[in-house]
Amino acid sequence: xxxxxxxxxxxxxxxxxxxxxxxxxxxxxxxxxxxxxxxxxxxxxxxxxxxxxxxxxxxxxxxxxxxxxxxxxxxxxxxxxxxxxxxxxxxxxxxxxxxxxxxxxxxxxxxxxxxxxxxxxxxxxxxxxxxxxxxxxxxxxxxxxxxxxxxxxxxxxxxxxxxxxxxxxxxxxxxxxxxxxxxxxxxxxxxxxxxxxxxxxxxxxxxxxxxxxxxxxxxxxxxxxxxxxxxxxxxxxxxxxxxxxxxxxxxxxxxxxxxxxxxxxxxxxxxxxxxxxxxxxxxxxxxxxxxxxxxxxxxxxxxxxxxxxxxxxxxxxxxxxxxxxxxxxxxxxxxxxxxxxxxxxxxxxxxxxxxxxxxxxxx
Amino acid sequence: xxxxxxxxxxxxxxxxxxxxxxxxxxxxxxxxxxxxxxxxxxxxxxxxxxxxxxxxxxxxxxxxxxxxxxxxxxxxxxxxxxxxxxxxxxxxxxxxxxxxxxxxxxxxxxxxxxxxxxxxxxxxxxxxxxxxxxxxxxxxxxxxxxxxxxxxxxxxxxxxxxxxxxxxxxxxxxxxxxxxxxxxxxxxxxxxxxxxxxxxxxxxxxxxxxxxxxxxxxxxxxxxxxxxxxxxxxxxxxxxxxxxxxxxxxxxxxxxxxxxxxxxxxxxxxxxxxxxxxxxxxxxxxxxxxxxxxxxxxxxxxxxxxxxxxxxxxxxxxxxxxxxxxxxxxxxxxxxxxxxxxxxxxxxxxxxxxxxxxxxxxx
Numbered sequence: 001x002x003x004x005x006x007x008x009x010x011x012x013x014x015x016x017x018x019x020x021x022x023x024x025x026x027x028x029x030x031x032x033x034x035x036x037x038x039x040x041x042x043x044x045x046x047x048x049x050x051x052x053x054x055x056x057x058x059x060x061x062x063x064x065x066x067x068x069x070x071x072x073x074x075x076x077x078x079x080x081x082x083x084x085x086x087x088x089x090x091x092x093x094x095x096x097x098x099x100x101x102x103x104x105x106x107x108x109x110x111x112x113x114x115x116x117x118x119x120x121x122x123x124x125x126x127x128x129x130x131x132x133x134x135x136x137x138x139x140x141x142x143x144x145x146x147x148x149x150x151x152x153x154x155x156x157x158x159x160x161x162x163x164x165x166x167x168x169x170x171x172x173x174x175x176x177x178x179x180x181x182x183x184x185x186x187x188x189x190x191x192x193x194x195x196x197x198x199x200x201x202x203x204x205x206x207x208x209x210x211x212x213x214x215x216x217x218x219x220x221x222x223x224x225x226x227x228x229x230x231x232x233x234x235x236x237x238x239x240x241x242x243x244x245x246x247x248x249x250x251x252x253x254x255x256x257x258x259x260x261x262x263x264x265x266x267x268x269x270x271x272x273x274x275x276x277x278x279x280x281x282x283x284x285x286x287x288x289x290x291x292x293x294x295x296x297x298x299x300x301x302x303x304x305x306x307x308x309x310x311x312x313x314x315x316x317x318x319x320x321x322x323x324x325x326x327x328x329x330x331x332x333x334x335x336x337x338x339x340x341x342x343x344x345x346x347x348x349x350x351x352x353x354x355x356x357x358x359x360x361x362x363x
Numbered sequence: 364x365x366x367x368x369x370x371x372x373x374x375x376x377x378x379x380x381x382x383x384x385x386x387x388x389x390x391x392x393x394x395x396x397x398x399x400x401x402x403x404x405x406x407x408x409x410x411x412x413x414x415x416x417x418x419x420x421x422x423x424x425x426x427x428x429x430x431x432x433x434x435x436x437x438x439x440x441x442x443x444x445x446x447x448x449x450x451x452x453x454x455x456x457x458x459x460x461x462x463x464x465x466x467x468x469x470x471x472x473x474x475x476x477x478x479x480x481x482x483x484x485x486x487x488x489x490x491x492x493x494x495x496x497x498x499x500x501x502x503x504x505x506x507x508x509x510x511x512x513x514x515x516x517x518x519x520x521x522x523x524x525x526x527x528x529x530x531x532x533x534x535x536x537x538x539x540x541x542x543x544x545x546x547x548x549x550x551x552x553x554x555x556x557x558x559x560x561x562x563x564x565x566x567x568x569x570x571x572x573x574x575x576x577x578x579x580x581x582x583x584x585x586x587x588x589x590x591x592x593x594x595x596x597x598x599x600x601x602x603x604x605x606x607x608x609x610x611x612x613x614x615x616x617x618x619x620x621x622x623x624x625x626x627x628x629x630x631x632x633x634x635x636x637x638x639x640x641x642x643x644x645x646x647x648x649x650x651x652x653x654x655x656x657x658x659x660x661x662x663x664x665x666x667x668x669x670x671x672x673x674x675x676x677x678x679x680x681x682x683x684x685x686x687x688x689x690x691x692x693x694x695x696x697x698x699x700x701x702x703x704x705x706x707x708x709x710x711x712x713x714x715x716x717x718x719x720x721x722x723x724x725x726x
Contacts, residue, residue: 177557181606192700194540194620194677196581196594203597203615207573214567218559231559234566235610236603243544243598243618243647252566255556255606284606314557337555 009042011120015113015355016100016348022109023093023102029077029143032056032135036076039133042116048123049131052156056135057145059156060119062128068297069128071162071326072118072358073146073317074111075137078104082342089344098348105346106334111165114333114355118362125362127297130159137317141286146317150324161297162321163358167334167346170353172302173312174226174291174329175260176319180267181235181284182254184209184275190241190248199246203239206250209278210234213254216274221259224291226311228259232271253283257313260288260322289319292327304361305331331357372405374483378476378718379463379711385472386456386465392440392506395419395498399439402496405479411486412494415519419498420508422519423482425491431660432491434525434689435481435721436509436680437474438500441467445705452707461711468709469697474528477696477718481725488725490660493522500680504649509680513687524660525684526721530697530709533716535665536675537589537654537692538623539682543630544598544647545617547572547638553604553611562609566602569613572641573597576617579637584622587654589674591622595634616646620676623651623685652682655690667724668694694720 009021027035036056043051049060056076061069081090081103088094093102102109112133119131134145141147150157186206191199218230232254239250254275258267264285272280292298293309302309312318312330321328333354334346372384390398399419406414412423419439424432444453444466451457456465465472475496482494497508504510513520549569554562581593595617602613617638621630627648635643655661656672665672675681675693684691696713 179557179607192677193594193596193598193618194542196596196620197592201577201596203600204573204577206600207570207577210567210570211574214564214570229560231556233556233559233564233609234603235556235606235608237566237569237600237610237613239601240597240599240616243616244542245598246596247598247600250600253603253606257557257559314555 009038009116011042011116015117016351018116019110019113019351020093020100022112023091023104026091027077028080029136029139032076036133036135039076039116043119046120049119054149054153055145057149058133059149061130062125064128066128069130069159070297071130071132071159072115072165073132073162074108074115074165075134076112077135077138078107079138079340084342087342089342099345100348101345103344105344106167106336107339108166108332110334110346110351111332113351114165114358117355118358121359122362127362129362130156146320150320157324159326161295161301162326162328163301164316164318164328164330165332166316166330167332167336167339168330169335170333170350171307172305172309172329172331174293174309175289175322176312176314176316177228177230177257177259178262178264178267178288179286179315180256180258180264180282182271183281183283184252184254185279186250188246188248191246193244193246196246202247202250206239206252209252209275212274221261223259223261225293226291226309228311229313230259231257258288260290263287286315287319287323289322289328291329295327298327298329301329301361305357372401372479374405374479378480379714381479382473382476382714383456383463385475386454386467389454390440391443392499392502395439399496399498402439402479406482409483412482417512417516418508420512421496422512424493425488427491429491432493432522433660434493434495434522435478435528436495436525437471437478437528438497439475440498440501441470442501442703447705450705452705462708463711464708466707468707469530469699470702471529471695473697473709473714474695476714477528477721480718481721484722485725490725492725493519509683513683520687522689524658524664525689525691526664527679527681527691527693528695529679529693530695530699530702531693532698533696533713534670535668535672535692535694537656537672538652538685539675539677539679540591540593540620540622541625541627541630541651542649542678543619543621543627543645545634546644546646547615547617548642549613551609551611554609556607556609559609565610565613569602569615572615572638575637584624586622586624588656589654589672591674592676593622594620621651623653626650649678650682650686652685652691654692658690661690661692664692664724668720
């Protein structure tokens with residue numbers, strides 16, 4: 001076994017250069033140890049912080065007795081490296097002028113770099129701060145390091161407000177839609193396709209379901225001042241066994257992204273009503289998060305950052321904070337649409353601007 | 364390499380016992396050599412026959428100068444053995460009373476046994492007879508031994524009428540429907556399923572296609588005195604790539620079983636008209652066969668066998684004879700619905716009755 005010494009991270013260096021260093025320590029989900037070691041090492045050198053290591057989570061906080069505590073959270077892991085030859089969203093990082101390419105450039109080594117820079121710079125912040133660097137965000141929810149810490153160290157997740165530094169292109173995205181998945185099954189009866197009248201075609205039986213989904217007009221729901229646009233879609237369909245057999249089964253996977261005024265049970269009831277008469281099974285669900293922008297801590301954050309808040313459509317870990325009663329927003333550098341792509345990149349100024357905005361709020 | 368000596372076949376033994384012997388020489392497509400050897404050996408012992416071996420085809424004919432020549436044809440291969448533990452449609456065969464279980468019991472070692480029994484019994488038939496035992500029927504058409512012989516030895520396929528001993532449960536099934544397959548493609552545009560409005564859902568786009576197929580009423584077409592019932596069905600559907608992505612592609616495989624008044628091009632035009640506005644690609648087609656029951660040789664056969672002819676819905680090799688201008692019917696022992704099943708079986712009396720009917724016609 002070869003021990004790779006963790007490269008040093010200097011949290012006082014330029015935050016864009018720091019992002020590049022973080023990318024260079026590859027950390028595909030399940031392989032966060034090296035980057036967690038480097039982050040821990042960087043934080044241990046800062047006198048104002050209490051630091052705890054929990055698996056590949058690194059937790060750090062000030063304890064200055066301020067009247068308010070905020071969480072700044074980001075995940076350390078990335079999706080796998082691209083397999084396309086020549087793809088630049090990989091490890092190590094590369095620069096093209098002021099644009100930084102690499103796996104995690106947007107999702108979310110830039111945000112993690114901002115967390116580290118804030119931790120090093122804010123020796124006497126206006127609010128107490130808890131920094132959370134966590135593992136296993138890009139994989140199944142049950143592995144989430146944030147979920148693990150929330151369960152095992154609830155005192156570390158006590159706060160008035162949380163900022164998740166997921167990429168939002170510098171805007172504030174409040175809360176998030178929930179997501180639920182359903183399998184809708186159509187049963188038929190197999191027969192030879194030359195004697196179709198002896199069978200029942202389960203693919204033809206899916207026509208009505210697809211028609212209802214096609215004709216459904218997704219709602220836009222106003223929640224706490226933001227408009228959450230919903231999506232309700234068939235995302236996968238499979239049916240049939242052979243070219244000469246009348247299909248006896250079709251399964252349609254439906255994904256409903258629902259506004260945070262609904263619980264997963266509400267979402268299920270909605271889909272069941274839409275697809276009444278069909279066999280609907282819920283296979284997965286995660287609640288959304290209300291933006292909570294009316295909370296004083298949130299309002300102060302929005303005012304300091306100076307950007308009009310928008311709704312977050314994709315599910316993020318803000319929902320975990322919301323479930324704990326902590327209002328939370330997404331605010332981070334980079335374009336979320338570049339996340340997970342072969343071409344993942346971020347502009348150095350976007351990272352620096354994010355850092356500057358948060359310094360304004362917390363200094 | 365172990366040489367398995369070909370078991371001896373006695374074509375003068377009881378035709379049901381002969382079927383069991385043929386089953387016991389397993390002959391999954393591509394492995395017909397042993398059974399072809401045994402059939403050839405049995406035929407070489409018969410003075411009235413000219414015998415030729417062509418790959419794993421065995422051809423034999425009388426040359427008595429009769430005014431009419433008929434072909435009796437059957438394939439030597441079977442589909443693979445069942446994988447279900449305890450399935451009886453396997454090798455070796457087993458008897459349960461007078462019912463014979465085994466792979467090929469219906470499709471079509473019973474028919475092959477009848478061919479062999481006729482070859483041995485009819486030393487002076489009323490019509491000249493060409494016996495064709497061929498390989499590779501249960502696999503892709505390009506491998507067909509019958510197709511190979513038709514191309515390389517056309518003189519062996521010269522005849523006034525052909526009987527294919529595929530299982531018809533003792534009835535005469537005239538001609539056959541044709542079959543054609545199509546891929547119908549719907550293109551969309553991928554996007555994250557939380558921002559569905561940025562994409563175009565290719566599964567929803569398939570609703571209209573499935574609706575048209577569901578609402579389509581297949582025709583029944585009168586051809587040469589028989590009613591051919593058509594079938595037009597989606598047999599497979601696949602679409603979508605992941606649970607959080609708006610699908611950018613859906614493919615529906617459609618199988619059209621069309622009456623023998625239509626060519627494959629007619630069938631394609633019909634499907635294109637039904638699915639107008641969609642991307643339809645023909646992937647496969649085989650012409651049907653008109654029953655040709657008005658031909659004198661066919662009429663004489665039907666009269667001798669004494670059964671009301673019915674249409675054949677599934678495609679069979681009668682279509683190859685039809686393409687050569689030879690009227691052809693299916694007539695053989697066993698229930699076609701048991702073909703390829705784990706429970707494949709045939710009653711001994713069904714095999715004996717088929718032999719008796721053909722002896723009446725040819726003696």
